[in-house]
Amino acid sequence: MQLPRSTLLDAYLRMQRIRNFEERIVIEFSSGEIPGFIHSYLGQEASAVGTCIHLDDDDYIGSTHRGHGHCIAKGADLKAMMAELYGKRDGLCRGKGGSMHIADLSKGMLGANAIVGGSPPLVLGAALTAKTRGNGKVAVAFTGDGGSNQGTVFEAMNMAVVLQLPAIFVIENNGFGEGTAASYACGTPDLAARAAAFGMPAVAVDGTDFFAVHDAVGEAVERARGGGGPSTVETRCPRFTGHFVGDPQHYRARGEVEALRRDGDPLALIRRRLIEAGLFDVEQFDALDRDVAAEIDDAVAFARAAPIPDEADLMADVYIAYR
Amino acid sequence: MPRKTIREAINEALAQEMERDPNVIIIGEDVAGGEGGSSGVEDAFGGVMGVTKGLLPRFGRTRVIDTPISESAIMGMAAGAAVTGLRPVAELMFADFFGVCFDQIYNQAAKFRYMFGGRARTPLVIRSMIGAGYSAAAQHSQSPHSIFTHVPGLKVVMPSSAYDAKGLLIQAIRDDDPVVFFEHKLLYDLADEVPSEPYAIPFGEANFVREGDDVTIVAFARMVHIAAEAADLLEKEGISVDLIDPRTTSPLDEDSILESVRRTGRLVVVDEGNPRCGLAADIAALAAEHAFHSLKAPIRTVTAPHTPVPFAPNLEAAYIPSAARVAAVVREIMR
Structure with a gap:
């Protein structure tokens, strides 16, 4: 295990923040405090963190409708995130984006995206900016098994290869596009192979294993920073929850989710690996977990207390200048 | 003052803005052309209408970027580049092609600023051709500007002269919001006086083409010239x-x-777009709502019919609003 302890601690904390954040908003949503609807990232934490741990604030990511995990992994402020989900004025998007459009441009997070397959073309543009400026920055397009069937993703992959852009496509294969299984909806189970056919290096990894994601994305990021063009990493990370919070998941066999939580939990895996390596012990993890839980409590308290938008905000920020 | 065609005026505006600001780049299909071909000739097209000709040798491949035929990727890439600091001018060759890439314009670029709480800036220009008259039929001849005008977050420009084309395009490039710049394909060779130095024409300021007392005609792009012909009659x-x-x-x-x-x-609105929920209906409603008591006659519109654009030259001629039709409508409301 060649990673410094500080990086591993950082990775664990980001994963635990995602876990806590997502578990908490299920509760807050179900009690009616959060409007709209919510897509949970539970079970996929290692994919976002194994990717974003390689990125700085001025590298870019484009996300999906299941975007909270990416946002947290990229370093967005938890209080401002929570306030956004609550539709409050102090939210990251001043309460005008919500869960499906949560963005933090100051952190290079170009937005969750409510259009499946919407982000990859945009991420090309961020990669083009980096390439034009020659600054060694990279851009990561997260999409899912569902998004991988969209033409926009095919176009983006081909364009990235043609223009040799510093772009990385992370296909999070969580097993379902809404309520339809990837095994039905994707013509091949090997989504990385599709990307490879566009002419770029592509691998599939266990997306519940932080280290597997870390190594594969690390290689891709290094290649992109060095001018070696785009890559794809398919991270296989079954989601713990339904498509949206409240989805009864009639399409899943009884016991499937329980088995995933028992045997395929990315948090349990990284914890076990770090304990086995002798880098942390159970007490240390428990203390870290308490700290993270307190952060999430603070975020919820902040969101609850934050003011709602002014009615005048309805008309604000359609344009920078109009007439 | 030198006379230039609309094609030359647009080319000059692009060159001058690229000279002024290294963030301005051009992206599109065959904006230079020739990449990868067997002749080794570069700048083989300069855009299908030759509008971007000469920019490649001047600014190089990093700023004049030929792409595959992938309109979603082009529009998305331009939007993503804009929101991260460049000022891309992306070409959507024929406006009809919005059908394969509207999401990136409509759901993405147009909404960034609002849905991200005012924290995004998207200085994107989309240049695109509209208009019938080339027998290019149903998928290369439409004027879908009303659809873009409907979208909050987009600005929509429709120049009718070379002078306006240059000044409005410079404004579009310097503008911090997404702008769709429609060029009518039958107007490229139209020439008028265009200053050599750069100048910007502010958006939302009408040009008073000619002054009169009996009837107001509002028209856009090529229809300005059709209306002027009618006014002569x-x-x-x-x-x-x-x-x-x-x-x-x-x-x-x-x-x-x-x-x-x-x-x-009196008001007549002339528009090459289709009539339902179109620009002409919109402007007619504006006048009905705010100037009803000044009206001496019904408001009239002259538009294309509610049909796709036909191929046969005689049918296409019947599709496009003509000076004779405009004049006839004016005579009716003058009675």
């Missing part, structure tokens, strides 16, 4: 036309239109 009959070219449909210079309608008491 009517002048011989003693009817004077106040012809207004708003130049941008979003923002729209409502004040100038209403002021004119209040003075003349």
Whole structure:
């Protein structure tokens, strides 16, 4: 295990923040405090963190409708995130984006995206900016098994290869596009192979294993920073929850989710690996977990207390200048 | 003052803005052309209408970027580049092709600023051709500007002269919001006086093409010239036309239109778009709502019919609003 302890601690904390954040908003949503609807990232934490741990604030990511995990992994402020989900004025998007459009441009997070397959073309543009400026920055397009069937993703992959852009496509294969299984909806189970056919290096990894994601994305990021063009990493990370919070998941066999939580939990895996390596012990993890839980409590308290938008905000920020 | 065609005016605006600001780049299909071909000839196209010719040798492949035929990727890439600091001018060759990439314009670029709480800036220009008249049929001849005008977050520009084309394009490139710049494909060779130095024409300010007292005609792009022809015919009959070219449909210079309608008491709107939920209906409604008591006659519109654009030259000619049709409508409301 060649990673410094500080990086591993950082990775664990980001994963635990995602876990806590997502578990908490299920509760807050179900009690009616959060409007709209919510897509949970539970079970996929290692994919976002194994990717974003390689990125700085001025590298870019484009996300999906299941975007909270990416946002947290990229370093967005938890209080401002929570306030956004609550539709409050102090939210990251001043309460005008919500869960499906949560963005933090100051952190290079170009937005969750409510259009499946919407982000990859945009991420090309961020990669083009980096390439034009020659600054060694990279851009990561997260999409899912569902998004991988969209033409926009095919176009983006081909364009990235043609223009040799510093772009990385992370296909999070969580097993379902809404309520339809990837095994039905994707013509091949090997989504990385599709990307490879566009002419770029592509691998599939266990997306519940932080280290597997870390190594594969690390290689891709290094290649992109060095001018070696785009890559794809398919991270296989079954989601713990339904498509949206409240989805009864009639399409899943009884016991499937329980088995995933028992045997395929990315948090349990990284914890076990770090304990086995002798880098942390159970007490240390428990203390870290308490700290993270307190952060999430603070975020919820902040969101609850934050003011709602002014009615005048309805008309604000359609344009920078109009007439 | 030198006379230049609309094609030359647009080319000059692009070159001058690229010279002024290294963040301005051009992206599109065959904007240079020749990449990878067997002749080794570069800048083989310079755009299918030759509008971007000569920019590649001047600014190089990093700023004049030929792409695969992938409109979603082009529009998305341009939007993503804009929101991260460049000022891309992306070409959507024929406006008809919005059908394969509208999401990136409509759901993405247009909404960034609002849905991210005012924290995004998307200085994107989309140049695209509109208009019938080449027998290019149903998928290369449409004027879908009303659809873009409907979208909050987009600005929509429709120049009718070379002078306006240059000044409005420079404004579009310097503008911090997404702008869709529609070029009418039958107007590229139209020439008028264009200053050599760069200048910007503000959006939302109409051009008063000619002044008259009897009837207000509002028209855009090529229809400005059709309306002017009609005004010539009517002048011989003693009817004077106040012809207004708003130049941008979003923002729209409502004040100038209403002021004119209040003075003349009559309004005809001429538009090459289709009639349902179109620009002509929109402007007619504006006048009905705000200038009703000044009206001496019903508001009339002259538009394309509610059909796709036909191929056969005689049918296409019947599709496009003509000076004769405009003049006939004016005569009706002058009775």
